[in-house]
Amino acid sequence: MPELPEVETTRRGIEPHCVDRRIEAVVVRQPALRWPVPGDLAAQLHGQRVEAVERRAKYLLLQLGDGTLMIHLGMSGSLRVVEPGLAPMTHDHIDIELEGGICLRFNDPRRFGSFHYLLPGAPTPLLDHLGPEPLSEAFDGAYLYRRSRGRRGAVKNFIMDGKVVVGVGNIYASEALFLSGIRPGRAAGRISAARYDALANNVKRVLTSAIEQGGTTLRDFVGGDGKPGYFAQKLLVYGRAGEPCRRCGATLREVRLGQRSSVYCIECQR
DNA sequence: CGCTGACCCTGACGGC
């Protein structure tokens, strides 16, 4: 579920409830996530104070006194603040109980999410090869143009590659390509610098707009405050195959690229 | 290095 805007929405939702609070208890009901949750997670976190809630790519990073709790929401995960003592529902896998009666609850039906605890200096193979943040200055059209030279794969797969740029998933890749008038299946290495300028700008625009709307809720996404996002109402192509293009009226078409569905307008996107 | 497909898991939905 979550792409960068949903993770950022979660970060902003939980941050004010977490910072400066001490972790009093951690309950792991289901340790079989994308990677096994360390058996000593509760002992490692106990008593530590949350100093900051940060984000890198789609990872949430809770900076603690001694180390970092790294959380990924996977495809169907959510992290929200609930009343302490609230009975856990199906797929409520982990609780982090903070002083002051705050309970951070992790729910993830598909269990593609993950929890890692990192001590300073520990290897971080999951973070080491990530590309730049899409909302940073390092990410622009010139960067995309340079990285794409010689690549024959589809441009949509290219911008969804975390080694190229992080945080751009299937929804926002589809939307940004539509806004840029680029067909998702076009070879990445055969797109001009000018068109990559447009694409980089549209990636930034669509992500920024989605963050302002609290993310995209398709079925089940809720932010840290338990509320859904409202960007779904603004989607132009994602999930709209067979429906009319909002710009020209042509019937939107769907293709599969890299095992993911990709919707585009044959008139507006070349 | 770049690209493809398998795989991890549960749930929703459509067709029969």
Add this chain to the structure above:
DNA sequence: TGCCGTCAGGGTCAGC
């Protein structure tokens, strides 16, 4: 009503 195939916002990994 139930069974079966397909698909879903994520990402890693093996193999070529």
